[in-house]
Amino acid sequence: MANEMQLNNISENNFEQCLKCSICTVYCPVSAVNPAYPGPKQSGPDGERYRLKNPEFFNDALKMCLNCKRCEVACPSGVNVGDIIQKARMKHNTHSPKLRDMMLANTDFVGSMATVVAPVANFAVSLGVSKAVLHSVMKIDKHRTFPAYASQKFETWFKRNAQAQQSKYSKHVSFFHGCYVNYNFPQLGKDLVKIMNACGYGVHLLDKEKCCGTALIANGLYDQAKRQGETNMSSMRSAIAKGRTIVTTSSTCTFTMRDEYHHLLDVDNHDVRDHITLATRFLFQLIDEGKLKLAFRDDYKKRVAYHTACHMERMGWAIYSTSLLKMIPGLDLVMLDSQCCGISGTYGFKTENYETSQKIGDSLFKNIADANVEAVATDCETCKWQIEMSTGVPVLNPISIIADAIDVEKTIELNKNR
Amino acid sequence: MKFNTVIMGGGLSGLTCGIALAQAGQRVAIVATGQSSLHFASGSFDLLGYDSEGKAVENPVEAINALPESHPYKKVGDVEKLTAQAQDLLAAAGIKTTGKAGKNHNRLTPLGAVKPTWLTMEDYITIDGDKINYKQVALMNIIGYLDFPTKFIADGLRKLGAEVEVKPITLPELNEARKSPTEMRATNIAKVLASEAIVKRLASEINAKASNAEAILLPAVLGIKNSELAQLLKEQVNKPIHFVATIPPSVPGTRMQALLRKRFEALGGTFLNGDKAVKGEISGTKLNSIETEKLVGTRLEADNFVLATGSFMGRGIVSDYEKVYEPVLGADVDFIADRAQWTRDNVWEAQPYMEFGVKTDAQLHVMKQGKPLSNTYAAGQVLSGNNKVKLASGEGVDMLTALTVANNILNK
Ligand code: SF4
Ligand code: SF4
Numbered sequence: 001m002a003n004e005m006q007l008n009n010i011s012e013n014n015f016e017q018c019l020k021c022s023i024c025t026v027y028c029p030v031s032a033v034n035p036a037y038p039g040p041k042q043s044g045p046d047g048e049r050y051r052l053k054n055p056e057f058f059n060d061a062l063k064m065c066l067n068c069k070r071c072e073v074a075c076p077s078g079v080n081v082g083d084i085i086q087k088a089r090m091k092h093n094t095h096s097p098k099l100r101d102m103m104l105a106n107t108d109f110v111g112s113m114a115t116v117v118a119p120v121a122n123f124a125v126s127l128g129v130s131k132a133v134l135h136s137v138m139k140i141d142k143h144r145t146f147p148a149y150a151s152q153k154f155e156t157w158f159k160r161n162a163q164a165q166q167s168k169y170s171k172h173v174s175f176f177h178g179c180y181v182n183y184n185f186p187q188l189g190k191d192l193v194k195i196m197n198a199c200g201y202g203v204h205l206l207d208k209e210k211c212c213g214t215a216l217i218a219n220g221l222y223d224q225a226k227r228q229g230e231t232n233m234s235s236m237r238s239a240i241a242k243g244r245t246i247v248t249t250s251s252t253c254t255f256t257m258r259d260e261y262h263h264l265l266d267v268d269n270h271d272v273r274d275h276i277t278l279a280t281r282f283l284f285q286l287i288d289e290g291k292l293k294l295a296f297r298d299d300y301k302k303r304v305a306y307h308t309a310c311h312m313e314r315m316g317w318a319i320y321s322t323s324l325l326k327m328i329p330g331l332d333l334v335m336l337d338s339q340c341c342g343i344s345g346t347y348g349f350k351t352e353n354y355e356t357s358q359k360i361g362d363s364l365f366k367n368i369a370d371a372n373v374e375a376v377a378t379d380c381e382t383c384k385w386q387i388e389m390s391t392g393v394p395v396l397n398p399i400s401i402i403a404d405a406i407d408v409e410k411t412i413e414l415n416k417n418r
Numbered sequence: 419m420k421f422n423t424v425i426m427g428g429g430l431s432g433l434t435c436g437i438a439l440a441q442a443g444q445r446v447a448i449v450a451t452g453q454s455s456l457h458f459a460s461g462s463f464d465l466l467g468y469d470s471e472g473k474a475v476e477n478p479v480e481a482i483n484a485l486p487e488s489h490p491y492k493k494v495g496d497v498e499k500l501t502a503q504a505q506d507l508l509a510a511a512g513i514k515t516t517g518k519a520g521k522n523h524n525r526l527t528p529l530g531a532v533k534p535t536w537l538t539m540e541d542y543i544t545i546d547g548d549k550i551n552y553k554q555v556a557l558m559n560i561i562g563y564l565d566f567p568t569k570f571i572a573d574g575l576r577k578l579g580a581e582v583e584v585k586p587i588t589l590p591e592l593n594e595a596r597k598s599p600t601e602m603r604a605t606n607i608a609k610v611l612a613s614e615a616i617v618k619r620l621a622s623e624i625n626a627k628a629s630n631a632e633a634i635l636l637p638a639v640l641g642i643k644n645s646e647l648a649q650l651l652k653e654q655v656n657k658p659i660h661f662v663a664t665i666p667p668s669v670p671g672t673r674m675q676a677l678l679r680k681r682f683e684a685l686g687g688t689f690l691n692g693d694k695a696v697k698g699e700i701s702g703t704k705l706n707s708i709e710t711e712k713l714v715g716t717r718l719e720a721d722n723f724v725l726a727t728g729s730f731m732g733r734g735i736v737s738d739y740e741k742v743y744e745p746v747l748g749a750d751v752d753f754i755a756d757r758a759q760w761t762r763d764n765v766w767e768a769q770p771y772m773e774f775g776v777k778t779d780a781q782l783h784v785m786k787q788g789k790p791l792s793n794t795y796a797a798g799q800v801l802s803g804n805n806k807v808k809l810a811s812g813e814g815v816d817m818l819t820a821l822t823v824a825n826n827i828l829n830k
Contacts, residue, residue: 026453035595074692313692
């Protein structure tokens with residue numbers, strides 16, 4: 001009886017397991033640079049005790065949390081510190097999002113508008129004048145270079161150039177491309193199709209794909225995030241029913257759909273979660289099980305540093321991307337210490353956060369400069385903007401590196417009879 | 419994924435074992451559940467501070483002989499050789515220490531007490547016997563930093579024969595950090611004192627306040643990544659300066675964790691941070707692979723495995739209302755069946771539950787259902803038979819059993 005009570009008496013997010021050891025605070029990137037932030041222990045389990053008694057104990061400083069989850073990775077007691085903080089924000093924050101936050105949050109709406117007028121949009125945001133307007137009126141920091149918008153969406157390219165050939169393969173995956181691939185960098189999607197096809201897999205779009213919602217969550221648009229989450233889950237269910245795994249190229253989208261949907265938004269994903277995977281993990285696991293072989297070009301040579309994005313760290317999956325990269329004979333891979341780059345999605349775009357954001361990333365940028373590499377590899381698109389802006393070193397998704405290094409003919413040959 | 423050895427646990431014992439094996443050319447992975455109890459480290463390493471009767475030990479190497487057969491030290495072999503190996507391993511990782519196994523020295527606790535210990539990180543105050551080397555010391559503390567009870571420490575120092583003046587110091591940046599008063603912890607202060615420029619200003623502040631003291635004592639709040647800034651401070655302050663351990667989270671402990679991990683990775687090791695072993699696949703008396711919480715669908719296969727998951731706090735062993743068990747492999751655990759006997763009412767007495775842990779054979783093979791698992795070893799606090807609080811033996815057991823396991827694996 002007593003035993004059963006103990007086993008069943010587990011509080012939401014393991015909040016009662018907190019030992020007050022403060023180890024989480026040691027690894028919080030915001031605490032390290034901004035003394036106004038109370039840190040994960042105080043904002044999370046400690047503050048929650050008070051908030052449960054009286055919501056007036058909610059503190060606005062909680063919006064300084066990046067939702068990077070490094071506190072959760074560090075906690076020896078399995079407390080979901082970051083989730084406690086996000087939930088408190090969802091429950092108690094009464095401010096409605098500003099126009100700026102809505103713009104930054106709606107990555108797919110703004111994205112599709114901008115793709116239509118890409119040259120103008122890129123030109124406009126690069127102009128000093130409009131940056132000044134963004135800075136002073138919208139409070140989007142003037143130092144930021146906006147990710148450029150592509151003139152043709154990935155989906156458009158795919159439908160025109162690739163879709164028809166996909167049915168000729170015997171095995172299939174669905175691709176959740178995300179906003180970044182669709183609007184800003186279709187090349188990454190093309191790289192994925194190239195690799196998958198070489199490995200004998202046809203690639204398919206989902207019936208209906210919506211932005212994963214990470215930016216909506218960060219900017220307080222929870223209802224919209226939940227609706228989009230539900231649309232994604234139902235599209236994925238029909239893909240899974242056809243026996244397809246859902247592959248992605250973004251660690252943050254993956255983390256959001258696998259963990260945040262359920263933890264924060266109450267979107268039921270229990271039957272979908274394990275079918276969503278990063279493309280690098282998908283490939284590595286096939287190779288590890290002896291079901292796939294990759295062949296690489298003899299003349300490929302590059303020195304690259306790997307940066308572990310926060311949500312990649314939280315998922316514990318950096319090992320998949322790095323193990324895959326290490327298979328490329330001509331690649332010299334340097335591991336950077338795992339730390340936050342400071343951008344955290346849309347956080348660093350806001351004027352009030354710019355300084356904190358750059359301070360957080362500072363030692364990472366120094367490490368990159370010292371590593372003497374041609375490129376940085378990372379699985380997160382917002383890290384890419386931050387690192388490129390702050391160091392000038394080009395940043396590549398591991399999938400793009402594989403696509404560049406792979407020997408397509410030989411790979412097809414190797415996997416013919418598998 | 420295949421490795422020569424997979425180690426469960428990324429604290430002092432797991433990392434020590436991992437470094438020793440990687441140094442010998444093995445392909446090693448460590449699965450680390452969150453951060454370890456190194457974050458509570460005092461800056462010293464205990465080997466054996468007290469004997470079974472609670473008497474302070476002068477020569478741990480000798481006193482180890484008198485421990486009961488159930489103590490893990492009885493399975494490690496040549497203590498003197500292993501302690502030297504441990505000290506070298508720390509030094510190679512950038513953790514320089516003083517002390518030797520044949521003779522304990524004393525350390526100063528954050529509450530001003532004196533305790534026997536084996537090694538202490540350089541730059542820390544150490545005490546030979548019951549006298550401190552200085553007649554007049556300035557005990558400096560940062561204004562607003564509460565994890566450093568200066569009154570107790572000053573009292574402790576006076577008992578050691580020193581005259582003590584307590585001096586508050588600060589810098590504008592440290593004052594700024596007081597905005598979150600609850601977060602004025604050693605590690606957060608270390609993050610403020612993180613550049614050469616600010617350390618130089620701290621040195622001037624210290625020099626200005628030192629008056630006629632012979633030496634300066636300062637809480638250990640410098641150098642979360644390495645000891646370079648502590649070194650710089652020493653050069654800039656014009657009197658001898660030593661650190662005193664603080665209440666955790668500990669800056670030297672955080673630094674040790676980072677440096678040992680770095681060393682392990684530099685030797686080619688794979689460190690799976692924030693993941694945990696959940697299950698093992700055993701056939702007969704052999705562990706073939708383990709599964710982790712995060713790497714679903716990927717088994718970690720290895721020739722040998724090491725269980726270095728710690729005691730209750732690290733969840734290497736877990737208790738419920740009826741029993742104590744080892745959650746990953748279901749290994750045999752030594753514990754008292756009658757739950758009422760687990761604890762003593764007087765908290766200052768040795769608590770029996772502290773000795774609970776995994777059963778092993780003479781080579782530290784993990785026992786399961788009465789038989790040793792032929793390729794699976796245990797090291798560190800997960801082992802039964804050691805009350806590290808009573809004996810002051812924590813770090814010694816962590817490192818010496820880890821090195822023994824590494825040797826047993828390599829000599830197979
Ligand atoms: S949340 Fe975890 S890491 Fe933070 S204080 Fe509590 S137990 Fe320690
Ligand atoms: S999620 Fe990140 S920013 Fe937020 S409290 Fe945790 S470590 Fe700090």
